[in-house]
Amino acid sequence: MDTVWIAMIPAILAATWRMATPLIYAAVGEVITERAGVLNIGLEGTMLLGAFTAFAAVYATDNLWVGLLATLLVGVVVGLVFAFFTVTVKANQIIVGVALNLLGLGLTGFLFRTLFLGTKNAVRTVPVLNIPVLSDLPVVGEMLFHQNLMVYGTLLLVPVASFVLYKTAFGLAIRSVGEHPRASDTVGISVSGIRYAAVMIGTALTAIAGAFLTIAHTNQFVEGITSGRGFIALAVVVFGRWSPKGAFWASLLFGVFFALQLRLQAMPDLAIPYQAFQVLPYAATIVVLLSLRGRSHAPSALAIPYEA
């Protein structure tokens, strides 16, 4: 028994980063959105739209770049619509987010059944980068040196997001708009302009998170393929204290639970129903959120429309 467990560790570690990847893309995007004071709880729906778009575009063209570009485009459009309702119309952000989740689920389900039901629907996937020798290292070899390119992409995303947020005028504007929009207004920053941009960046990254599920992690679309990852990403933002680096590490923590769950299901000699393990990441979400007291790190103007 012990040796079985030890043998599983490299695979669990590798799966951890892989399972964390969609959370990282979505959560980093949401960090940027929330730092500007907008709460988009429609990550699940956005992710589904991204997942379907990537799948359909790669299916049609057999080109991964076209798939990613189409996903980005859909993400930006979703952001534009969300920002129109929450920033311009000043509708309740929770309600618009719920609507977005319902839209994502319904629209992708409808389109998938209409267009793809009964077809042999496997697509090309993002290639795995295998670094020879290093990937044979014990324990960490597979995790660090044998992953697909979108997983490595998170190593680029997190520093870039941190740089933008903390070292550029745009990032300073985002942070100030989320804390004290009126002060930002009085020095000539366009509060709605910044919020539109932050929302669209967030939804674009969230759509990419969805694409990961259909053209990297697997090679097909399934209805509801995100299975709650959009909601977990929201918890990741809180647990990561609204910073890109925090979101990265928090995502890895949740990734562990996803990876464990997968492995434990595959253990034939455990007499526990597999559903019990499937609950793990979601139960972890609840425990993590309960363990965080208050919202003292949240941007002060989060979810509050700005009245000029």
Next chain:
Amino acid sequence: MSDDVILRMENMVKTFPGVVANAGINLEVRRGEIHCLLGENGAGKTVLMSTLYGLYHADAGSIIYKGQPVQIRSPKDAIRQRIGMVHQHFMLVPTLTVAENLILGQYRYWQRLSQMERAKAEIRRLGEEFGLRIDPDAVVGRLSVGEQQRVEILKALYHGIDLLILDEPTAVLTPQETSQLLGFLRELADKGLTIIFITHKLEEVMQVSDRVTVLRDGKDVATLNTAETSPRELARLMVGRDVLMEMPERQGEPGEVVLAVQDLCVENERGLRVVDGVSFEVREREIVGIAGVAGNGQSELALALAGLMPIHSGEVRLNGQVLREWTPRQVSQLGLAHVPEDRHGMAIILPFSVSNNFVIHSFGDEPFSRHGFLNFSRIREYAQRLVREYDVRLVSVDDPISSLSGGNQQKVVVARELNREPRLLLVNQPTRGIDIGATEFVRQRILAQRDRGSAVLLISTELEEIFHLSDRILVMYEGKIVGEVPPDRSLLDKIGLMMAGHRAEA
């Protein structure tokens, strides 16, 4: 227009739904002077200046600045015209550093913040030149209110200005900080900066300004040379009639102890101890005033006494009963009436009618309801009686209370609370944001309540109010009571020092 006039605003009109804030105001400001805009709350001072700064758009009127007619559509335009404004509520992002706040909005969005070192050097240079020394790397939210105000002024200077507008800058300062600020403004004016100073405090006008324009009900009433006027004349212009400035003497001696607080500690939601070991007593026929700069634990003390915030440790006795984890309703049944600081958030429900707001504690009791059904005619009669008694100006008690002015809303709250004939009256900032007439009325009623036999705990950041009403004054600083003084105006300096944290020498 003569050369020395820097700004002329002509016939400025600005209306909001249901309110005429500026009804044709004329203002002329000379280069290098300190010009006070004096008026009661709601006279239109802040709206006029916000229009000049581009936050509001005037319905009519023209602005001539440096001899040119100008259109100021946004604060960005104002900054470009070298106009700066220090707002009543600071326009600083508390989570950012001083330097970040100063450069905010100065860069194009795609630019890297590469010039931080140069910005910091510039901040230090300005600090040296004007004697406003502030660490550019300090996080604004951790600075004291006085320091934050210096950052605001520094921000305006950093942007480069010829005209500086200050909106009630002394409201949040201790007396010492106030005189420091006024002295500093005089220096700035001597260096050629023009300053417009919004205030409703007569002493400040007399102390700092060269000229003063008095506003009343959205119109300019007079522009005077400060040297040629008097506080009494200004008060009359501001209110439109003579103001009674004296309060009657107390009758009778304090009686039994009504409220006894022993080593009270209260923690806020972040776990910080905001009230730290406070002990005092309030007796019948006595007003105890708690002075202090806003944010030193007074608000939390009041909330804890009213049962709205948990008591962490210590003991509170009201009428001999120990309060511990009591609900506001239980506390109020023990004879506490509470006029809270946050009128809109706590005292009234804005969209509800005036009459419903009158029975907010008691709508479930006879005679206002029977068997769970409200008796509207009884409620209306009761409301009408109190409206007459307390001189609340309104059209109908069925109108939403949001349609009343701040002063009349406060009269409703005071009438409701005092009519319960409380054993202990807890009043927090009873006259904030209301006009002089209503202020006078509310204060008279508080005094009458004391003479009736109530114990009164008065919390106010307005020292003038504390001196006017209190029989004893306690000073709070960082959650502690740092001393007790009698209401003797010669002790003003001493109180000021205590408000800044200096303990009273025994």
